[in-house]
Amino acid sequence: MTSTRLALEHVTYHYPATAAPALADVSLELHGGEVVGVIGSVGAGASTLLLVAAELAPRVLGGTRSGAVRCDGRSALLLPTPWTQVSGMAVSVWDEVAFGPANLGWPRDRISSAVDRALTRVDVAQLRDRDPGTLSGGELQRVILAGILAMEPEVLLLDEPTAELDPAGARFVWDLLRALARAGTAVLVATSDLDALPGAADRVVWLAGGRVRAAGAARVVLGDAALWSDDGPGSTSAAGAWRLAGLPTPLPLTVADVLARLP
Amino acid sequence: MTVTETLRLEHVSFTYAGRPALDDVSFALAAGTRTALIGHNGAGKSTLMRLVTGLLRPAAGTVWVGDWIAGDRRPEELARRVGSLFQHADQQLFARTVHEDVAFGPRAIGVPEPELATRVTRALAALDLEAVADQHPYDLPPPARKLAALAGALALEPALLLLDEPTAGLDRRARARVTQALAERAAAGAALLVITHDLGFATETLDRALVLERGRLVGDAPLADLLTAGVGLAPWGLAAPPLAELSAALRLPGRPLRERDVARALAERCRP
Numbered sequence: 001m002t003s004t005r006l007a008l009e010h011v012t013y014h015y016p017a018t019a020a021p022a023l024a025d026v027s028l029e030l031h032g033g034e035v036v037g038v039i040g041s042v043g044a045g046a047s048t049l050l051l052v053a054a055e056l057a058p059r060v061l062g063g064t065r066s067g068a069v070r071c072d073g074r075s076a077l078l079l080p081t082p083w084t085q086v087s088g089m090a091v092s093v094w095d096e097v098a099f100g101p102a103n104l105g106w107p108r109d110r111i112s113s114a115v116d117r118a119l120t121r122v123d124v125a126q127l128r129d130r131d132p133g134t135l136s137g138g139e140l141q142r143v144i145l146a147g148i149l150a151m152e153p154e155v156l157l158l159d160e161p162t163a164e165l166d167p168a169g170a171r172f173v174w175d176l177l178r179a180l181a182r183a184g185t186a187v188l189v190a191t192s193d194l195d196a197l198p199g200a201a202d203r204v205v206w207l208a209g210g211r212v213r214a215a216g217a218a219r220v221v222l223g224d225a226a227l228w229s230d231d232g233p234g235s236t237s238a239a240g241a242w243r244l245a246g247l248p249t250p251l252p253l254t255v256a257d258v259l260a261r262l263p
Numbered sequence: 264m265t266v267t268e269t270l271r272l273e274h275v276s277f278t279y280a281g282r283p284a285l286d287d288v289s290f291a292l293a294a295g296t297r298t299a300l301i302g303h304n305g306a307g308k309s310t311l312m313r314l315v316t317g318l319l320r321p322a323a324g325t326v327w328v329g330d331w332i333a334g335d336r337r338p339e340e341l342a343r344r345v346g347s348l349f350q351h352a353d354q355q356l357f358a359r360t361v362h363e364d365v366a367f368g369p370r371a372i373g374v375p376e377p378e379l380a381t382r383v384t385r386a387l388a389a390l391d392l393e394a395v396a397d398q399h400p401y402d403l404p405p406p407a408r409k410l411a412a413l414a415g416a417l418a419l420e421p422a423l424l425l426l427d428e429p430t431a432g433l434d435r436r437a438r439a440r441v442t443q444a445l446a447e448r449a450a451a452g453a454a455l456l457v458i459t460h461d462l463g464f465a466t467e468t469l470d471r472a473l474v475l476e477r478g479r480l481v482g483d484a485p486l487a488d489l490l491t492a493g494v495g496l497a498p499w500g501l502a503a504p505p506l507a508e509l510s511a512a513l514r515l516p517g518r519p520l521r522e523r524d525v526a527r528a529l530a531e532r533c534r535p
Binding site for chain 2: 083237254
């Protein structure tokens with residue numbers, strides 16, 4: 001068993017001046033070497049879960065939290081709005097990616113090699129001299145991700161990391177997250193790209209109304225017919241078509257699953 | 264040009280400080296048509312959007328919005344004809360409540376009461392935002408903020424809806440709402456031009472595809488042809504959505520692409 005990198009224990013969180021909790025009694029463990037997907041309808045609490053796990057809530061955002069958050073190692077969070085995560089202080093992509101490591105007080109050559117490695121890893125080395133202000137949304141999302149990887153986090157928290165990316169770019173990021181997990185990183189990723197999860201996630205946590213509705217092996221949770229209830233986010237495209245066709249459960253999740261089920 | 268064309272680009276080029284972003288792009292959209300604008304990150308899609316909304320002027324060529332030349336009009340004037348949703352919709356919201364934000368656009372272009380109230384109500388209902396109408400837009404999660412900004416564009420009831428990634432981060436139900444709301448606007452005569460990487464959503468909502476690659480228009484075809492003709496999508500950063508893959512793998516008759524049609528064909532296939 002790999003080490004527990006992040007643990008939330010009975011966490012309840014309220015944003016400032018709100019009566020209803022955004023998270024209610026949420027417990028979860030994240031281990032090195034695994035990718036865990038967080039799914040839910042808009043407003044179900046997935047983004048909040050990441051903000052709490054990163055200890056930005058309540059520390060920066062205010063509000064109140066009960067329960068415990070334990071993180072073993074350095075964590076870093078990719079926000080769903082990359083344009084709000086640019087330092088605004090860098091004249092080049094290289095400098096932007098160096099911003100995080102520089103703030104960790106690393107020696108110059110360690111920063112330099114970490115930045116070069118991260119740029120290559122996220123496949124944006126060709127953008128290194130560009131002004132971050134001139135990048136497209138998708139390019140910026142990858143540059144911000146490079147900046148996060150350059151800090152060499154043990155716990156990687158990502159909120160909709162593929163929302164701005166074209167399908168090839170999205171597949172690249174999912175493959176990258178798998179590779180990082182293989183190298184020991186613990187990855188927690190909130191996503192609405194449910195079609196990516198059967199291949200990309202080991203486990204899935206389904207949040208509804210701020211509570212954990214289901215958690216477990218990715219294929220088990222994604223195959224749960226309850227995901228199609230009113231407060232559920234649904235599941236993969238293949239499962240959706242199968243269900244709409246009125247065909248028997250369990251729901252197949254991928255094209256390959258459907259092919260295996262049909263005579 | 265004919266008056267039925269809502270948008271026409273004629274040999275449009277644009278350059279950012281020596282870096283060409285759009286190169287000799289020409290196409291036209293008729294009223295009531297539904298078009299996806301697709302291509303790699305950095306292909307020039309958002310630049311095109313800024314030209315049509317009057318935030319940039321073309322270096323060469325002409326952008327016609329109806330019988331207006333976009334480059335000769337101020338953005339607030341163009342808003343009478345073009346409702347837009349920018350990629351960074353966060354930066355598009357500024358009122359204290361979602362309701363106020365949605366009302367801002369139509370009020371600014373002079374829509375009188377009670378028509379204004381009707382439009383706002385209709386736009387909020389179309390996207391299932393009534394429950395958050397009195398909330399501050401920034402108290403909403405980012406995907407819901409994008410929906411609020413989209414409601415503002417819908418409430419303009421413009422001739423052209425120009426949307427950049429309207430479904431980023433949205434769940435299935437919200438996506439279906441967006442599809443339905445856009446279908447209604449198109450049925451009412453609006454031309455839709457939607458920048459999207461979400462080809463599943465595009466398949467459900469749109470029927471024509473324009474493909475931009477490094478600033479050039481390299482494809483203009485029915486979306487279904489693009490997804491079924493085995494045209495290599497990969498060079499454009501695209502992949503067929505799972506249902507298109509499923510339809511092809513099962514050789515479903517007529518190669519259906521939309522969920523409802525794929526489900527019907529699946530049910531047919533499994534009938535004893």
